Amino acid sequence: MKQFKIAVIAGDGIGPEVINEGIKVLKKVAELDSGFQLDFTYFPWGCEFYAENGRMMDDDGIDKLKAFDAIYLGAVGFPGVPDHISLWELLLKIRKSFDQYVNIRPVTLLKGAHLPLVDVKREDIDMLFIRENSEGEYSGAGDWLFKGQEHEVVLQNGVFSRKGTERIIRYAFETAKKEGRSLTSISKANALNYSMVFWDQVFEEVSREYPEVETASYLVDAAAMLMIKDPKRFEVVVTSNLFGDILTDLGAALAGGIGLAAGANINPEREFPSMFEPIHGSAPDIAGKGIGNPLASIWSASQMLDFFGYESHGKIVLDAIEQLLLEDRVLTPDMHGTASTSEVGDRVAEIIESII
Amino acid sequence: MKQFKIAVIAGDGIGPEVINEGIKVLKKVAELDSGFQLDFTYFPWGCEFYAENGRMMDDDGIDKLKAFDAIYLGAVGFPGVPDHISLWELLLKIRKSFDQYVNIRPVTLLKGAHLPLVDVKREDIDMLFIRENSEGEYSGAGDWLFKGQEHEVVLQNGVFSRKGTERIIRYAFETAKKEGRSLTSISKANALNYSMVFWDQVFEEVSREYPEVETASYLVDAAAMLMIKDPKRFEVVVTSNLFGDILTDLGAALAGGIGLAAGANINPEREFPSMFEPIHGSAPDIAGKGIGNPLASIWSASQMLDFFGYESHGKIVLDAIEQLLLEDRVLTPDMHGTASTSEVGDRVAEIIESII
Ligand SMILES: CC(C)[C@H](C(=O)O)[C@@H](O)C(=O)O
Ligand SMILES: CC(C)[C@H](C(=O)O)[C@@H](O)C(=O)O
Numbered sequence: 001m002k003q004f005k006i007a008v009i010a011g012d013g014i015g016p017e018v019i020n021e022g023i024k025v026l027k028k029v030a031e032l033d034s035g036f037q038l039d040f041t042y043f044p045w046g047c048e049f050y051a052e053n054g055r056m057m058d059d060d061g062i063d064k065l066k067a068f069d070a071i072y073l074g075a076v077g078f079p080g081v082p083d084h085i086s087l088w089e090l091l092l093k094i095r096k097s098f099d100q101y102v103n104i105r106p107v108t109l110l111k112g113a114h115l116p117l118v119d120v121k122r123e124d125i126d127m128l129f130i131r132e133n134s135e136g137e138y139s140g141a142g143d144w145l146f147k148g149q150e151h152e153v154v155l156q157n158g159v160f161s162r163k164g165t166e167r168i169i170r171y172a173f174e175t176a177k178k179e180g181r182s183l184t185s186i187s188k189a190n191a192l193n194y195s196m197v198f199w200d201q202v203f204e205e206v207s208r209e210y211p212e213v214e215t216a217s218y219l220v221d222a223a224a225m226l227m228i229k230d231p232k233r234f235e236v237v238v239t240s241n242l243f244g245d246i247l248t249d250l251g252a253a254l255a256g257g258i259g260l261a262a263g264a265n266i267n268p269e270r271e272f273p274s275m276f277e278p279i280h281g282s283a284p285d286i287a288g289k290g291i292g293n294p295l296a297s298i299w300s301a302s303q304m305l306d307f308f309g310y311e312s313h314g315k316i317v318l319d320a321i322e323q324l325l326l327e328d329r330v331l332t333p334d335m336h337g338t339a340s341t342s343e344v345g346d347r348v349a350e351i352i353e354s355i356i
Numbered sequence: 357m358k359q360f361k362i363a364v365i366a367g368d369g370i371g372p373e374v375i376n377e378g379i380k381v382l383k384k385v386a387e388l389d390s391g392f393q394l395d396f397t398y399f400p401w402g403c404e405f406y407a408e409n410g411r412m413m414d415d416d417g418i419d420k421l422k423a424f425d426a427i428y429l430g431a432v433g434f435p436g437v438p439d440h441i442s443l444w445e446l447l448l449k450i451r452k453s454f455d456q457y458v459n460i461r462p463v464t465l466l467k468g469a470h471l472p473l474v475d476v477k478r479e480d481i482d483m484l485f486i487r488e489n490s491e492g493e494y495s496g497a498g499d500w501l502f503k504g505q506e507h508e509v510v511l512q513n514g515v516f517s518r519k520g521t522e523r524i525i526r527y528a529f530e531t532a533k534k535e536g537r538s539l540t541s542i543s544k545a546n547a548l549n550y551s552m553v554f555w556d557q558v559f560e561e562v563s564r565e566y567p568e569v570e571t572a573s574y575l576v577d578a579a580a581m582l583m584i585k586d587p588k589r590f591e592v593v594v595t596s597n598l599f600g601d602i603l604t605d606l607g608a609a610l611a612g613g614i615g616l617a618a619g620a621n622i623n624p625e626r627e628f629p630s631m632f633e634p635i636h637g638s639a640p641d642i643a644g645k646g647i648g649n650p651l652a653s654i655w656s657a658s659q660m661l662d663f664f665g666y667e668s669h670g671k672i673v674l675d676a677i678e679q680l681l682l683e684d685r686v687l688t689p690d691m692h693g694t695a696s697t698s699e700v701g702d703r704v705a706e707i708i709e710s711i712i
Contacts, residue, residue, distance in 0.1 A: 143550065153516070195498065195512035224603070225609040
C-alpha cells in the first residue's frame with residue numbers, strides 16, 4: 001500500500017481550526033480507498049512558538065521537514081510578531097528552502113459560489129494562475145542606508161535569474177499544453193525596465209518551443225482591470241511572484257472570496273516536499289471562534305491529492321465542495337451561512353462518503 | 357487678466373483625438389469666464405516623431421516645457437516602438453524631470469456611470485488615490501548580468517528615499533485632513549522586507565503629526581481584494597508608484613471603466629509644470645476611427661482647472677460629465693453609446709454653456 005507522510009504546520013489564528021477540517025476530509029478519502037495511506041505529523045510552529053522560543057520553527061526545522069512527502073500549512077502571522085519575521089522565518093523560508101518555485105492558484109468560480117460581477121458570466125471566471133514562487137521581487141535582497149538621516153535611502157532589489165524565469169515560464173507552457181488552453185503572461189516592461197523586459201524576452205523565447213499554445217501578454221495594470229471587465233480572456237496565466245500575489249487575491253474576490261482560495265507550492269522535481277495551503281491569513285479577529293471557513297484548506301487538500309497522483313480523488317473533494325455550495329449550503333458566516341468550521345468539514349466528509 | 361500657458365503633447369494613437377475634446381472644453385470654460393485666458397502650444401512629440409527623428413522629443417524638450425504652467429498629455433506608445441523607450445523618454449521623463457511626485461487619481465463612480473459590482477452600493481466607490489510618482493519601483497535602477505549565459509541574472513532595484521517617502525505621505529495626510537476623510541496606506545512589508553518596512557515606518561511617524569486623521573493600513577494583496585468586496589473602506593489612499601499603478605487601473609474597472617479615469621501629475625511646489633492626462637493608453641486598435649472616449653481627458657482638464665485655482669470651474673466640468681452620463685447619454689461605443697469622440701466633446705461643451 002502506498003503511504004504518504006504529511007507534515008502539518010497548522011500555524012496561527014484560524015490556521016489550526018481550518019486545517020483540522022482539511023485533515024478530516026483527507027482521512028475520509030483515505031479511509032474510503034484501500035489503495036493508499038496518509039500519515040500526519042504535527043509541528044507546533046508559528047507565532048505562539050515564537051513567543052516562547054524566540055524563533056518561528058526549530059533550528060533544524062527545515063531538516064526535519066525534508067523527510068515528508070508534503071507539508072500542509074494553515075496560516076502564519078499574528079499581532080505582536082512583525083509580519084516580515086513570522087513569514088520570512090516560516091512560510092517564505094519553506095517556499096525558498098525547498099525550491100517550491102511553482103505556486104499554483106486556481107481562480108475558478110465553482111458552481112454555487114457567489115458571482116460578484118454584473119457583466120460577466122460565471123463560467124467566464126475560470127483561470128489557473130502559475131505564480132513564480134522562489135525569487136523576483138521576493139528575493140529579500142536590499143539595503144537600508146543612512147538610517148535616520150535626511151538622506152536615508154532604502155533599496156529593495158528584485159532578482160530575476162535566467163534559470164528561475166525560464167523554468168516557471170516553461171512549467172506554465174507545459175500546463176497550458178496539457179490542458180489545451182491559452183497561456184497569458186503578465187508583466188510590466190514599460191516601467192520595470194530591466195526585470196520585466198527580461199521576463200518578456202524569456203516568454204517570447206520559450207513560446208517558440210510551444211507553437212501549439214496560443215499566447216497573450218498584458219501589462220499588470222491592464223490585467224488587473226481586465227480580470228474584472230473581461231475575465232474570460234485569461235485561461236492559464238503565468239506571472240512574477242509579486243504580481244501573482246496581488247492578482248490571485250484580486251482573483252479570490254471574483255471567485256467566491258478568500259475563503260475559497262487555495263494554493264499549492266510545488267517543487268516539480270520532487271527533490272523536496274511541496275506545500276499546500278489556503279491563501280488566506282490567520283484572521284486574528286475571528287480566531288478561536290470556530291467560524292473560520294475551512295473550504296480553502298479543503299481545496300488545498302484536494303490539490304495535495306492531485307500532486308500525489310490521485311487526481312480522481314482530488315476531483316471528488318472538489319466536487320464535494322461544489323455540491324456543498326450548490327445544494328447543502330452548510331456554510332460559515334463569511335459566506336452568509338450559520339455553520340461552524342467543523343460542521344462544514346463534517347458535511348464535506350459526508351458528501352464525499354456519498355459520492356465515492 | 358490671468359493667463360495660463362499650456363503645453364499640449366497629444367502623443368500617439370487616440371491621444372490627439374481625445375485631447376482635442378479636452379481643449380474644446382477648456383476653451384469653452386475660458387470663453388464663458390472673463391477672468392482668465394488659456395494659451396495652448398502644441399508639441400508633435402511621440403512615436404511618430406521618434407520614427408522620423410530617432411528620439412521621442414526634442415533634445416531640449418524638457419527645457420522648452422519649463423516655461424509652461426501645465427502640460428496636457430494625450431497618450432504615449434505605439435506598436436513598433438518598445439514601451440520602455442517610448443515611455444522612459446517621454447511620459448516618465450517628464451514626471452521625473454519635473455519632480456511631479458504626486459499622482460492624483462480619483463476613483464469615484466460618477467452618477468450615471470455603470471456599477472459593475474453586485475454587492476456594493478454606487479456611493480461606496482469614492483476613493484482618492486495619491487500615488488508616489490517619482491521613485492520607488494520606478495526608479496529605473498538595475499542591472500543585466502551574464503547576458504545569454506546560463507547564470508544570466510537581472511536586477512530591478514526599487515529605491516525609496518526618506519525625502520520621497522515622507523513627502524508623498526505628508527501630502528496624503530494634508531489631503532485627507534483638508535477633505536475630512538480617512539487615510540489608508542497600502543504596502544507589503546511581509547514580503548518586501550526593506551522598502552515596505554520603511555514605508556510603514558514613515559507612515560506611522562508622519563501619522564503622529566495628524567492625530568485628527570483616521571488611518572488604516574493594508575497589504576497590497578488584501579487591498580486588491582477589498583477594493584472589490586468592500587470599497588467603502590477606502591477614502592483617501594496613499595501608496596507606492598507600482599502599487600498605485602496597479603490599483604488605480606483596478607479602480608478604473610470599478611469606477612466606470614478606463615475611459616473615465618483621469619490623473620494629475622503634480623509638482624506641489626510649482627517649481628516645475630504639472631502634467632494632466634487620461635490614464636488610458638494610446639489604443640492603437642481604434643486610433644483614427646474617431647471613437648476614442650474623450651471623457652478621461654476632459655476629467656483631467658477639470659483637474660487642471662482645480663490646479664490653476666479655479667476649483668469651481670473644475671467642478672462645472674465634472675458636473676457636465678455627470679449630466680452627460682445621467683441624462684444626455686451621448687457616449688462612445690466603449691460605454692455602449694454610438695457617438696463619435698467629437699460629438700461627446702461638443703455635448704460636454706454645450707452642457708457647460710447651459711450650466712455656467
Ligand atoms: C503572507 C505573504 C508573505 C504571502 C505572499 O505574499 O506570498 C501571501 O500573501 C501569499 O500570497 O501566499
Ligand atoms: C505607461 C506607464 C509607464 C504608466 C505607469 O505605469 O505609470 C501608466 O500605466 C500610468 O499608470 O500612468
